Every structure is written in C-alpha cells, then in structure tokens.
Amino acid sequence: MIQATNLHSRRLLLLLALVALPLGFVLAGCGGSGGAKKATGAEYIVFSTSRNGGSEVYSMQFDSTVQNLSDNPAGDYSPSCSPDGSKIAFTSDRTGDLEVFVMNADGSDQHALTSSSGGVYTPRWSPDGSLIAYASKASGAEQIHLMKADGSHDTNISNSTADDWEPSWSGDGSKIAFASDRDGNQEIYVMSANGSDQTRLTNNPAEDWAPSFSPDGSKIAFVTDREGDPEIYVMNADGSNPQNLTNNNATDWAPAFSTDASRIAFVSDRDGNPEIYIMNADGSGTTRFTHNPADDISPAWCRLP
Numbered sequence: 001m002i003q004a005t006n007l008h009s010r011r012l013l014l015l016l017a018l019v020a021l022p023l024g025f026v027l028a029g030c031g032g033s034g035g036a037k038k039a040t041g042a043e044y045i046v047f048s049t050s051r052n053g054g055s056e057v058y059s060m061q062f063d064s065t066v067q068n069l070s071d072n073p074a075g076d077y078s079p080s081c082s083p084d085g086s087k088i089a090f091t092s093d094r095t096g097d098l099e100v101f102v103m104n105a106d107g108s109d110q111h112a113l114t115s116s117s118g119g120v121y122t123p124r125w126s127p128d129g130s131l132i133a134y135a136s137k138a139s140g141a142e143q144i145h146l147m148k149a150d151g152s153h154d155t156n157i158s159n160s161t162a163d164d165w166e167p168s169w170s171g172d173g174s175k176i177a178f179a180s181d182r183d184g185n186q187e188i189y190v191m192s193a194n195g196s197d198q199t200r201l202t203n204n205p206a207e208d209w210a211p212s213f214s215p216d217g218s219k220i221a222f223v224t225d226r227e228g229d230p231e232i233y234v235m236n237a238d239g240s241n242p243q244n245l246t247n248n249n250a251t252d253w254a255p256a257f258s259t260d261a262s263r264i265a266f267v268s269d270r271d272g273n274p275e276i277y278i279m280n281a282d283g284s285g286t287t288r289f290t291h292n293p294a295d296d297i298s299p300a301w302c303r304l305p
Helices: 007-015
Strands: 043-049 056-060 066-068 076-081 087-092 099-104 120-125 131-136 143-148 164-169 175-180 187-192 208-213 219-224 231-236 252-257 263-268 275-280 296-303
Touching: 043 076, 056 076, 087 120, 099 120, 120 164, 131 164, 143 164, 164 208, 175 208, 187 208, 187 219, 208 252, 219 252, 231 252, 231 263, 252 296, 263 296, 275 296
Parallel strands: 076 120, 076 296
Antiparallel strands: 043 056, 043 296, 056 066, 076 087, 087 099, 120 131, 131 143, 164 175, 175 187, 208 219, 219 231, 252 263, 263 275
C-alpha cells in the first residue's frame, strides 16, 4: 500500500505518479499521436500514468479507448482540461524544471506557458477558460499563482510565507480553494480569485489537502487522514458538514468532480496499485475505471464541445 506520511510524500502522490524520473531531458518531439475521435460532447478522463515507462498524460473514454496524449520521454503530470474541451494544461519537466505546458485536446501543439525556477505544479483552468491557476516555488515557498491562458500576466495571489498549493476554482470563477500549512498543519482554505479574503475552511489536527470544488460551487471534496489513512471527504463550501465518502482502509486521494457534479473520480490503491475509480457524488456506486499494472493517478474530467 502507498503510504502518505508527510507533506513531501503527499505531493509526490498527487504530482509525480510515484515514478522516479531524471530531470533535464532534452526537448524531444512533442506532437500527440492524434488517435481515435471522441464523440462530440462526450465526457472522458485525462490522467497521469506510468504505463509507457515514464509518466505521460493519457485520455480514456468510457468505452475504454485509451490514448497517450503527451507522448514525450520527459515526465508529464497533473492534466487539466479547459472548459470548452479544446486544450489540456499539464506539468512537464522536459525543459529541466517543472513548468506548465499546454496542448490541444488531441495532443498536438505542445508548448510551455511558464519559465521559472523551483518548479510549478497542478495547473487549473478558470471556468471561463481565460486564466490558469497553479502552484509555484519561484519565490521559495510554494504559492498560488494566476496567469492568463497564454502564460502572460503572471501574479502571485496567495502571497504568504507558508506553502500554499493545489488550487481549485469555484464554478462561477469567483473563488479558489487551496491547501496550506500556514497554521501549522495542512488545512483547506479559500480565497477570492484576486487573492483577497483568505479564509480557513477546515480546522482539524489531522492533515487535509487536495481540495476540489464542485462545478456548482456548493461542495468541496478533499483528502484527509483524520480516519488514520487518506480518505476522500466532502464538505459544504463554507467548511461545514464534512463527510467521509470512501470509508476504505486503502489510500484514497486526488478527488475530481465531473463536469455536471454528479460523480467524483479519485485514485486508490485498494486493489494493489494506484488506479482511478469513480463514485457518485454521495460516495455510492464506486467502480474501477482503469485496469493496468502501472500507476494511474491525477484524474481530471473533460468534455468536448
């Protein structure tokens, strides 16, 4: 079983697919393979996987059609789909540091949006597709940054001396949830999209991280070890009424709401290795989505126009 015993290992679980990859690869041929067409409006999952040897961004439809989108010898992680389904942002170490990259939904036209030192993580599109929030260590402590979708006008919006990471947008784009250790342990916070009104939502001696806003903005799913092992919880957007959705003695992490808020994808090692599972938003009806001996993590929902 994967153990998440400290801040560093938990981030690796979410971001780096448990794959030890050397940094500093020379930039290699970037275009995705094209692959099978998805039906217009179809909902599908993108995720990071080690099934090709390194870590790549793959897509998988609900008919089990799988495609390697990033197709690069470097490490590619933590994908996020634009609201219109046309673009996928992700993190890659192909330039020597972890940077935010973007590609078309078919894997073509891959290029970097950031050029920083220290590493960047978990890019997430705003609901209108005009902005990308992400975590950056450019200033030393990990901070939530905001930039335009073309990589311009980059701004540190959490602007604290602690580590802030894992941004997630509310459905109307007015708020960003994130994890922070600013009060001594990992908790879930929320702020306005310009960085103001930073408010703590959880208050528990256990560790809480990896928030995911529901598209309607009413709920936040997150990971916590308050039961003794990492579980997926959900709470109201104001932090009230936290509930355990997974109730499993395995390691469950990386929750992501579907585009209609009816389901949650997450990662679990309950069957022996990290796989992606899907459950109803109330925790019922859990089914295994991926079936591969490699590590499949960091799921995100996508829908083509």
